[in-house]
Amino acid sequence: MAKRWVPVVVLALLAATAGVPAGADGSGVYAVAELGALQDGGSLGPTAVDSSGRVVGVASTGTSLRAFLHDGVTLRELPPLPGHTESAAHDLSETGIVVGSSSVAGDPRSTAVVWDDTGVRALEDLGGGGAVALGVSDDGTVVGSATGPDGSRQGVRWRDGQVTVLDDVLPLPAGTTITSARRVDDAGRMIGGLRRASGEPVGFWFDGTKVQEVQLEPGAPVDLVAFGPTGVLGTSGGPGITAFLWREGVAVALPPIPGDRCTVARDLDVDGRAVGESSACGRDLGRAVLWQGGRAIDLQTLLPGSLGWRLQTATAIARGLVAAGAVDADNRNRALLLTPDRSLESYAGPDRIDTALAVASAAVPGRAPVAVLVNRRAPADAAVAAVLATRQRAPLLLTAGDSLDPRVEQALRDRLDPGGTVVLVGGEGALSRSVADRVAALGHPVVRHGGVDRHETAVRVAEALGGPGRVVLVSGGAADAPAAVPVAVHEGAALLWTDGTALPAATRTYLDARPGWPRTAIGRAAGADPTAESLRGADRTATAVLVADRFFPWPAVVTFAPAERLIDGVLAGRLAAAAGGPVLVAGELLPTDSGSYLAGLPFLPAFRTVGAISSGVSEGLAPFAG
Numbered sequence: 043m044a045k046r047w048v049p050v051v052v053l054a055l056l057a058a059t060a061g062v063p064a065g066a067d068g069s070g071v072y073a074v075a076e077l078g079a080l081q082d083g084g085s086l087g088p089t090a091v092d093s094s095g096r097v098v099g100v101a102s103t104g105t106s107l108r109a110f111l112h113d114g115v116t117l118r119e120l121p122p123l124p125g126h127t128e129s130a131a132h133d134l135s136e137t138g139i140v141v142g143s144s145s146v147a148g149d150p151r152s153t154a155v156v157w158d159d160t161g162v163r164a165l166e167d168l169g170g171g172g173a174v175a176l177g178v179s180d181d182g183t184v185v186g187s188a189t190g191p192d193g194s195r196q197g198v199r200w201r202d203g204q205v206t207v208l209d210d211v212l213p214l215p216a217g218t219t220i221t222s223a224r225r226v227d228d229a230g231r232m233i234g235g236l237r238r239a240s241g242e243p244v245g246f247w248f249d250g251t252k253v254q255e256v257q258l259e260p261g262a263p264v265d266l267v268a269f270g271p272t273g274v275l276g277t278s279g280g281p282g283i284t285a286f287l288w289r290e291g292v293a294v295a296l297p298p299i300p301g302d303r304c305t306v307a308r309d310l311d312v313d314g315r316a317v318g319e320s321s322a323c324g325r326d327l328g329r330a331v332l333w334q335g336g337r338a339i340d341l342q343t344l345l346p347g348s349l350g351w352r353l354q355t356a357t358a359i360a361r362g363l364v365a366a367g368a369v370d371a372d373n374r375n376r377a378l379l380l381t382p383d384r385s386l387e388s389y390a391g392p393d394r395i396d397t398a399l400a401v402a403s404a405a406v407p408g409r410a411p412v413a414v415l416v417n418r419r420a421p422a423d424a425a426v427a428a429v430l431a432t433r434q435r436a437p438l439l440l441t442a443g444d445s446l447d448p449r450v451e452q453a454l455r456d457r458l459d460p461g462g463t464v465v466l467v468g469g470e471g472a473l474s475r476s477v478a479d480r481v482a483a484l485g486h487p488v489v490r491h492g493g494v495d496r497h498e499t500a501v502r503v504a505e506a507l508g509g510p511g512r513v514v515l516v517s518g519g520a521a522d523a524p525a526a527v528p529v530a531v532h533e534g535a536a537l538l539w540t541d542g543t544a545l546p547a548a549t550r551t552y553l554d555a556r557p558g559w560p561r562t563a564i565g566r567a568a569g570a571d572p573t574a575e576s577l578r579g580a581d582r583t584a585t586a587v588l589v590a591d592r593f594f595p596w597p598a599v600v601t602f603a604p605a606e607r608l609i610d611g612v613l614a615g616r617l618a619a620a621a622g623g624p625v626l627v628a629g630e631l632l633p634t635d636s637g638s639y640l641a642g643l644p645f646l647p648a649f650r651t652v653g654a655i656s657s658g659v660s661e662g663l664a665p666f667a668g
Contacts (some may be wrong), residue, residue, distance in 0.1 A: 632662025
């Protein structure tokens with residue numbers, strides 16, 4: 043059985059949900075840095091992260107627990123008070139203040155402490171023999187809980203070293219008492235735990251003026267963990283275990299990753315992203331989850347596929363930076379910092395053949411058993427060829443129609459397996475017999491998918507795909523093809539051409555033979571088939587945004603294509619399809635609706651551009667691309 047991550051400050055009812063996620067083929071939205079360990083055989087449990095990437099938490103050394111701080115370069119211990127043997131860090135501010143507790147191993151009592159530039163210092167308690175600091179604001183206000191002289195647990199606030207019982211200063215509902223405060227900000231707003239006169243535990247939110255009770259379901263215990271502009275984040279304990287977001291008196295459950303039933307909330311950042319765990323409840327198989335706009339995203343799928351570690355929990359988030367826990371192939375705990383990949387890479391050559399070679403190297407590194415060849419001046423054929431090439435994990439290459447370009451010939455020698463197949467897309471009017479003969483002379487079998495025109499060629503490719511079960515329709519002018527290619531790959535669909543809003547004979551015959559297949563018409567093809575879902579904007583750039591929003595709500599990579607160079611756009615579609623993301627189309631500047639789409643994503647993706655993208659577009663992407 044895998045080891046489980048158990049964060050230090052969490053209700054006991056939540057502890058059973060962490061576990062090992064199923065393996066995933068990550069696409070690399072996040073770069074991964076391991077935080078290490080204080081000593082061999084030890085492990086780290088992150089509890090908080092700030093926007094600069096500093097992480098604090100609790101380290102197990104094998105014999106004791108110690109607070110730690112990782113500053114992005116160095117991991118160091120945060121020591122306990124003199125005479126104590128253990129420490130734990132629970133929160134840190136953007137100004138570098140860390141708060142937590144210090145204790146003697148085996149003694150349930152603890153002392154609330156602060157670590158800052160002067161070292162570690164104790165905070166005043168209530169005389170009952172125990173206190174813990176749970177949250178700190180940027181101005182140094184600290185909140186937590188302390189034991190009173192009568193043995194009761196009370197929520198407290200520390201300012202300038204002085205402790206205040208929150209019951210004495212907050213306008214509480216009649217008959218209630220605050221048992222703990224979890225987080226606080228510079229405005230004095232805070233969250234924590236409240237006990238009603240009946241003894242029922244609920245959460246509370248203090249907005250600076252009034253205290254409101256927070257609960258998802260009546261009678262269910264609540265653990266509030268964070269708050270921000272989008273609301274208060276917490277977990278409800280019954281009847282299942284459910285993360286929720288509360289705002290203005292309304293609590294909304296956050297969904298699990300598909301296939302799971304239970305969720306646990308851990309943290310919320312100022313951009314509205316929440317993190318935690320998703321699980322099958324009673325089973326020890328949890329997965330780290332990211333929530334944005336009510337959607338649940340399996341964080342494992344956003345990591346490089348070669349990582350080999352299984353994310354169990356995401357414990358903290360700040361401006362997209364995520365502190366997480368995982369287990370490696372040897373079942374050892376690993377603490378990770380996930381940093382969004384906001385790179386911007388460009389693929390362009392002196393001409394479209396060199397651009398295609400650059401895209402092919404990125405989309406299919408190393409050698410391949412199949413290559414797909416298309417006429418450099420046939421964007422419609424290139425679009426269906428791009429779908430075929432992606433499905434077969436093959437490089438897509440361009441050449442002249444009447445001869446095999448020497449650069450492509452060299453690429454076949456360098457990139458194609460000996461005896462590998464070359465697929466020609468287009469009839470002999472698009473790729474002449476001399477091209478096929480030259481490929482064969484290089485020792486490669488030749489397969490051709492071609493018809494008398496682009497419509498028949500698309501049908502031949504669709505038939506070669508072996509019955510994909512879905513159809514994407516695009517007008518034969520190919521202006522919307524860049525956006526359509528990754529959709530066809532994403533949906534496992536055939537890409538077929540229309541004549542504007544009319545269906546050519548070859549396309550109609552194919553569709554009539556498959557009446558039950560779902561269809562999506564993109565751009566000028568909208569209206570060609572009344573049974574199809576239609577996506578059409580005011581122009582090709584607006585249509586691309588509609589397509590991206592419909593099919594790619596959280597892409598790992600967004601690829602930009604020039605609006606007026608269709609072959610470059612199709613190559614962008616090939617690159618985007620390999621990355622599992624959309625193509626957006628741009629002219630001289632970044633379109634406003636494209637910027638709105640990017641701003642609304644749950645995380646910032648990596649960016650790719652193909653072909654002659656203007657400097658204005660690159661400048662427009664700068665705020666999004668780290």
